Amino acid sequence: MADSSPSPSGAPDQPTAPLNSGGTIPLLGLGTWQAQGTEAYDATLRALQLGYRHIDTAKAYGNEDQVGRAIADSGVPRDEIFLTTKLPPNDAGKEAAVLRESLSKLGTDHLDLWLIHWPPGGAGVPTWRAFVDAQQAGSVTAVGVSNYSPEQMDELTKATGVTPSVNQIPWSPYLADPALVTAHADRGVVLEGYSPLKGGVLDDEVIGQIAQAHGRTVAQVILRWHLEHGVVAIPKSARPERIAENFDVLDWSLPASDVERIDGLSRA
Ligand SMILES: NC(=O)c1ccc[n+]([C@@H]2O[C@H](COP(=O)([O-])OP(=O)(O)OC[C@H]3O[C@@H](n4cnc5c(N)ncnc54)[C@H](OP(=O)(O)O)[C@@H]3O)[C@@H](O)[C@H]2O)c1
Numbered sequence: 001m002a003d004s005s006p007s008p009s010g011a012p013d014q015p016t017a018p019l020n021s022g023g024t025i026p027l028l029g030l031g032t033w034q035a036q037g038t039e040a041y042d043a044t045l046r047a048l049q050l051g052y053r054h055i056d057t058a059k060a061y062g063n064e065d066q067v068g069r070a071i072a073d074s075g076v077p078r079d080e081i082f083l084t085t086k087l088p089p090n091d092a093g094k095e096a097a098v099l100r101e102s103l104s105k106l107g108t109d110h111l112d113l114w115l116i117h118w119p120p121g122g123a124g125v126p127t128w129r130a131f132v133d134a135q136q137a138g139s140v141t142a143v144g145v146s147n148y149s150p151e152q153m154d155e156l157t158k159a160t161g162v163t164p165s166v167n168q169i170p171w172s173p174y175l176a177d178p179a180l181v182t183a184h185a186d187r188g189v190v191l192e193g194y195s196p197l198k199g200g201v202l203d204d205e206v207i208g209q210i211a212q213a214h215g216r217t218v219a220q221v222i223l224r225w226h227l228e229h230g231v232v233a234i235p236k237s238a239r240p241e242r243i244a245e246n247f248d249v250l251d252w253s254l255p256a257s258d259v260e261r262i263d264g265l266s267r268a
Helices: 038-050 064-074 095-106 125-137 150-160 178-187 205-214 218-228 240-247 256-263
Strands: 003-005 014-018 024-026 054-056 082-087 111-116 140-146 166-170 190-194
Touching: 038 054, 038 064, 038 240, 064 082, 064 095, 082 095, 095 111, 095 125, 111 125, 111 166, 125 140, 125 150, 140 150, 140 190, 150 178, 178 190, 205 218, 205 256, 218 240, 218 256
Parallel strands: 054 082, 082 111, 111 140, 140 166, 166 190
Antiparallel strands: 003 014, 014 024
16 A cells, blocks of 8 residues: 655655565656666756656666766755666676666665566576675665566565565556556565556547546646556656656546546556
């Protein structure tokens, strides 16, 4: 069940989900894939100024240094920001060195969440062991995976006794799969959705009608629908007006009837 937590630096209250290793993850964050160079810096800085407290990056995005610089320049205390980065599957076997490099580029001594970006051929048990070691050493608060099936997560749990806190997978009104929601809930894994606005959902007629009825944009309705379900959403934008638009989903809600109509759009 989503919870809400206040911020000493004045960011609005944000819904969060509890993590199986303790602590929480904000349900709304900024995605940074394909935000390069100053775009990633500008977007992250703008987002933090607006009140976002969750930033998603990855070594593969090539922008960890820009994200780190924006965090430093934002003046937002590091402990108020939930920061995620990811290990590329090709770096399996080099986990400790990659973590050191990510921490250095991000300008921080710890990650809030470190994800295996894709299964590195099989479930990647040796990589997962290295992740658990990093968590025990304190340089990573929570560890998780991305693009994993429930069965692949079970392999990690069976081998180490540690279940991923999060699985980051594609999610949108068209991709939402109730069986996957149940599979994650049963395992105590937070479902973090990516690419919430892609795949044609921004042009959907039903969501368009709902948006018009509430005086919201289609993107806002889609993101709010994620929050109503307790699914993490990390929309990416490099445009200040859209970064603001995507954040303006916290102080209103969708009626259950609209949530159900959007649920009905699933093609999974
Ligand atoms: N783990 C993985 O394998 C994986 C894979 C993909 C993504 N991700 C993560 O998830 C994040 C989000 O996914 P994504 O970047 O693929 O897709 P997304 O956030 O669903 O969509 C981004 C696209 O939508 C546009 N956009 C953003 N806000 C909008 C709005 N309010 N109205 C209209 N268009 C809008 C953006 O353009 P502008 O920038 O021009 O606004 C961009 O072209 C990524 O950035 C990344 O952090 C993870």
